[in-house]
Amino acid sequence: MRWQSDPLLHVEHLTMRFGGILAVNDLSFTAGRGDITALIGPNGAGKTTVFNCITGFYKPTQGRIAFARDGRADETDVAALTQTARRHARMASGDIYLLERMPDFEISGKAKVARTFQNIRLFQGMTVLENLIVAQHNPLMQASGWTVLGLLGVGPYRARERDAIEKAKFWLNKINLLERADDAAGDLPYGDQRRLEIARAMCMDPVLLCLDEPAAGLNPRETGDLNTLLCMLRDEQNTSLLLIEHDMNVVMQISDHVVVLDYGTKIADGAPAAIRSDPRVIAAYLGVADEDEAQAVAGERAGERT
Amino acid sequence: MPAGHDTATSPATQRLNNALREAGLAALISAGLSFPILALGAEPDINNQLALQTRWSWMFAAIIIIACARFFAVMLDGWRARTLAMAGLLCAAFGFGTWYFAGIAEPKIVGGTIVAGLIAMLAAFPIDTSESRASIAAKAPARPATILSSTATSLIATAGIGALIAFPLAMLWWFGSAGSLKWINNYGIQILIFVMLGWGLNIVVGLAGLLDLGYVAFYAVGAYAYALLATQFDLSFWICLPLAGIMAAFWGILLGFPVLRLRGDYLALVTLAFGEIIHLVLTNWSDLTNGEAGILSIPRVTFFGVPFTAGEGGFAHLFGLEFSPIHRTIFLFYLILALALITNFATLRLRRLPIGRAWEALREDEIACRSLGINTTNTKLTAFALGAMFGGFAGSFFAVRQGFINPNSFTFMESAWILAIVVLGGMGSQIGVALAAIVMVGGTEALRELDFLKQLFGQDFNPVQYRMLIFGLAMVVMMIWRPRGFVSTRTPSIFLKERKAVAADLVGEGYG
Ligand SMILES: Nc1ncnc2c1ncn2[C@@H]1O[C@H](COP(=O)(O)OP(=O)(O)O)[C@@H](O)[C@H]1O
Ligand SMILES: [Mg+2]
Numbered sequence: 077m078r079w080q081s082d083p084l085l086h087v088e089h090l091t092m093r094f095g096g097i098l099a100v101n102d103l104s105f106t107a108g109r110g111d112i113t114a115l116i117g118p119n120g121a122g123k124t125t126v127f128n129c130i131t132g133f134y135k136p137t138q139g140r141i142a143f144a145r146d147g148r149a150d151e152t153d154v155a156a157l158t159q160t161a162r163r164h165a166r167m168a169s170g171d172i173y174l175l176e177r178m179p180d181f182e183i184s185g186k187a188k189v190a191r192t193f194q195n196i197r198l199f200q201g202m203t204v205l206e207n208l209i210v211a212q213h214n215p216l217m218q219a220s221g222w223t224v225l226g227l228l229g230v231g232p233y234r235a236r237e238r239d240a241i242e243k244a245k246f247w248l249n250k251i252n253l254l255e256r257a258d259d260a261a262g263d264l265p266y267g268d269q270r271r272l273e274i275a276r277a278m279c280m281d282p283v284l285l286c287l288d289e290p291a292a293g294l295n296p297r298e299t300g301d302l303n304t305l306l307c308m309l310r311d312e313q314n315t316s317l318l319l320i321e322h323d324m325n326v327v328m329q330i331s332d333h334v335v336v337l338d339y340g341t342k343i344a345d346g347a348p349a350a351i352r353s354d355p356r357v358i359a360a361y362l363g364v365a366d367e368d369e370a371q372a373v374a375g376e377r378a379g380e381r382t
Numbered sequence: 383m384p385a386g387h388d389t390a391t392s393p394a395t396q397r398l399n400n401a402l403r404e405a406g407l408a409a410l411i412s413a414g415l416s417f418p419i420l421a422l423g424a425e426p427d428i429n430n431q432l433a434l435q436t437r438w439s440w441m442f443a444a445i446i447i448i449a450c451a452r453f454f455a456v457m458l459d460g461w462r463a464r465t466l467a468m469a470g471l472l473c474a475a476f477g478f479g480t481w482y483f484a485g486i487a488e489p490k491i492v493g494g495t496i497v498a499g500l501i502a503m504l505a506a507f508p509i510d511t512s513e514s515r516a517s518i519a520a521k522a523p524a525r526p527a528t529i530l531s532s533t534a535t536s537l538i539a540t541a542g543i544g545a546l547i548a549f550p551l552a553m554l555w556w557f558g559s560a561g562s563l564k565w566i567n568n569y570g571i572q573i574l575i576f577v578m579l580g581w582g583l584n585i586v587v588g589l590a591g592l593l594d595l596g597y598v599a600f601y602a603v604g605a606y607a608y609a610l611l612a613t614q615f616d617l618s619f620w621i622c623l624p625l626a627g628i629m630a631a632f633w634g635i636l637l638g639f640p641v642l643r644l645r646g647d648y649l650a651l652v653t654l655a656f657g658e659i660i661h662l663v664l665t666n667w668s669d670l671t672n673g674e675a676g677i678l679s680i681p682r683v684t685f686f687g688v689p690f691t692a693g694e695g696g697f698a699h700l701f702g703l704e705f706s707p708i709h710r711t712i713f714l715f716y717l718i719l720a721l722a723l724i725t726n727f728a729t730l731r732l733r734r735l736p737i738g739r740a741w742e743a744l745r746e747d748e749i750a751c752r753s754l755g756i757n758t759t760n761t762k763l764t765a766f767a768l769g770a771m772f773g774g775f776a777g778s779f780f781a782v783r784q785g786f787i788n789p790n791s792f793t794f795m796e797s798a799w800i801l802a803i804v805v806l807g808g809m810g811s812q813i814g815v816a817l818a819a820i821v822m823v824g825g826t827e828a829l830r831e832l833d834f835l836k837q838l839f840g841q842d843f844n845p846v847q848y849r850m851l852i853f854g855l856a857m858v859v860m861m862i863w864r865p866r867g868f869v870s871t872r873t874p875s876i877f878l879k880e881r882k883a884v885a886a887d888l889v890g891e892g893y894g
Contacts, residue, residue, distance in 0.1 A: 200747075
């Protein structure tokens with residue numbers, strides 16, 4: 077159980093309110109390093125809200141989100157860091173970040189937590205290659221001497237840009253889009269856009285990648301390809317994945333750990349096999365509202381395609 | 383189509399009916415609108431009191447033209463046919479107007495234009511049919527696939543710069559030292575100032591997608607910074623220029639901070655207010671800016687220390703030339719040309735640096751930027767600061783050229799004018815902005831040349847007064863014909879195999 081023995085993300089007592097709506101209610105879970113952790117639950121359960129809290133797009137009403145970028149975060153170290161006003165510390169047990177204190181761009185840039193979005197957010201008017209280069213903004217910015225040296229044409233920028241192109245080519249190869257590198261991202265078919273968004277996030281060399289419904293709107297063949305890609309990210313790139321997914325087949329096939337949300341509250345947490353037979357999960361997610369849920373999912377996908 | 387088999391209306395008849403109905407509707411609407419504007423007018427009578435006068439003929443002329451235009455727009459599909467029909471309509475209306483309103487009964491002009499107009503309108507119909515047939519036959523993807531190769535682009539750019547460098551000398555040779563002043567000053571320098579301002583604003587609006595309605599503020603800061611530094615501290619132009627740029631950039635950052643949280647309309651409003659605030663401060667802080675009276679006797683530009691004066695030690699004397707005020711004008715031309723080219727090359731370079739890509743990414747999707755570790759606050763601030771800096775350079779050039787500045791040169795009209803150049807040119811496109819500046823600034827200058835219109839419309843007629851009307855109409859037509867400006871496609875900043883233009887409908891407009 078890596079999420080117990082070697083966790084990299086600790087979500088503790090996370091609560092998020094929007095006015096009267098309690099979107100996430102006292103949620104605690106851990107995600108294991110090198111695991112694919114699935115976050116599942118019916119529509120409106122609060123999954124995307126959890127992502128937005130982890131990646132800094134929302135400031136949680138309450139709770140702590142500790143992230144051990146490398147090494148392991150000792151209970152005592154995290155507690156010590158929480159006492160201070162700081163966001164980040166290099167402790168004996170490794171780099172620890174308190175994500176709820178950090179702005180979104182630092183979570184992605186410094187803590188190396190990347191994400192994709194439920195409704196794809198590519199730079200539509202930029203080419204596929206440009207999308208992947210923009211994802212390498214921070215190292216390139218540094219190489220260009222914060223623009224000054226780059227403007228004068230001196231410094232290592234040229235070489236670093238070539239490296240960035242190589243990395244982009246590597247990822248384009250992985251997602252079979254090398255041929256379309258010079259096309260506008262908005263011109264790609266839907267399935268390719270989904271994979272491109274994942275590749276763009278991977279160009280940041282993330283330690284944890286959060287994927288919000290990556291299989292939504294994909295056909296069965298594309299879903300199969302996606303599974304292969306995600307397993308590759310885990311096994312070859314050593315990236316830990318946090319995955320929101322509706323498709324139970326995908327969840328059961330590739331995830332190592334499943335957290336189930338219902339109305340913002342965690343109702344189950346464990347290995348896929350245990351989740352499948354959990355009566356509360358069946359009642360909330362698979363059983364009672366099965367018919368409605370299936371229709372809602374189908375409707376949502378149809379909406380997203382247009 | 384819901385029509386059954388028994389209804390015998392062919393598509394052509396249906397279309398005609400439709401067009402007639404639309405034309406009638408347009409006539410009604412234009413009648414309602416033009417009645418208070420065109421048909422009723424107040425003019426002083428013999429006792430110098432205002433009396434209501436009716437001008438029904440004007441109103442009917444307007445209604446007929448609008449109805450015809452609507453009719454053609456519905457009946458014709460292809461843009462060639464439409465343009466031809468509209469041109470014919472205007473031509474015929476012009477011929478009729480010269481006879482009926484201006485009272486010029488020159489049969490050749492009147493008859494000629496009316497007949498030519500009618501022929502053009504009729505010819506539009508067969509052209510339209512063949513055009514639409516051809517377009518159906520060639521229903522290939524309409525997206526522009528490739529753009530000019532880099533060698534072709536650099537060749538054109540070199541030729542263009544060469545032509546610009548030769549321009550004042552050619553004018554001097556052609557028109558002589560007195561006649562060329564108008565061309566070098568009114569056309570050359572004036573256009574280049576707006577090209578530079580357009581390029582500066584293009585960074586903010588075109589690349590970063592932040593709608594700035596107060597750009598003139600930075601132009602003003604640059605101009606006043608130069609004027610005050612030069613008059614109070616006796617600093618030379620070459621020292622004042624960078625200082626004025628830095629000052630403007632500083633104000634850009636200052637404006638940037640409060641607007642960072644705002645998006646879209648709110649952002650536009652705050653920048654608009656900022657422009658007005660600067661204008662008001664310049665008007666009212668008399669101790670510093672001398673208020674409405676402005677700053678006089680700003681030191682004139684020198685040729686790296688050599689003044690452009692007659693007699694001993696002047697530029698002409700030093701180079702063994704006969705003294706002429708045109709030397710200074712030519713030097714100013716090269717100065718603004720150099721400044722504009724610096725702006726251009728800097729922007730082209732910035733586009734290929736991470737900061738430029740971040741600006742464009744910001745325009746496309748700010749949230750995605752933040753998920754990729756881009757500090758959007760700093761990115762916006764640099765866009766504001768750099769755009770402002772180039773505006774400040776242009777401002778100090780303006781001050782040194784005029785020798786006198788007051789707040790009236792820096793009104794909202796100026797901001798609107800610069801923004802219109804950027805939008806008309808195609809947001810983000812350097813060449814498009816330059817073209818738009820030439821068309822808009824050169825066009826207004828060219829209105830002064832239309833003296834022959836006085837013979838048509840009487841001695842009181844001054845075409846320059848119609849500048850705004852013509853400008854407004856031209857903008858409306860442009861936004862219908864090319865909603866994304868002259869150059870609507872986007873050129874990628876980097877490519878693997880082939881540089882393909884990105885279609886306009888995919889490129890975001892930003893504004894927040
Ligand atoms: N920005 C917001 N403002 C108000 N309510 C929100 C906001 N974001 C999410 N919610 C609400 O929070 C609940 C959970 O939404 P979400 O996290 O998107 O669910 P899921 O991703 O599991 O389908 C929903 O009731 C939704 O309406
Ligand atoms: Mg969601």
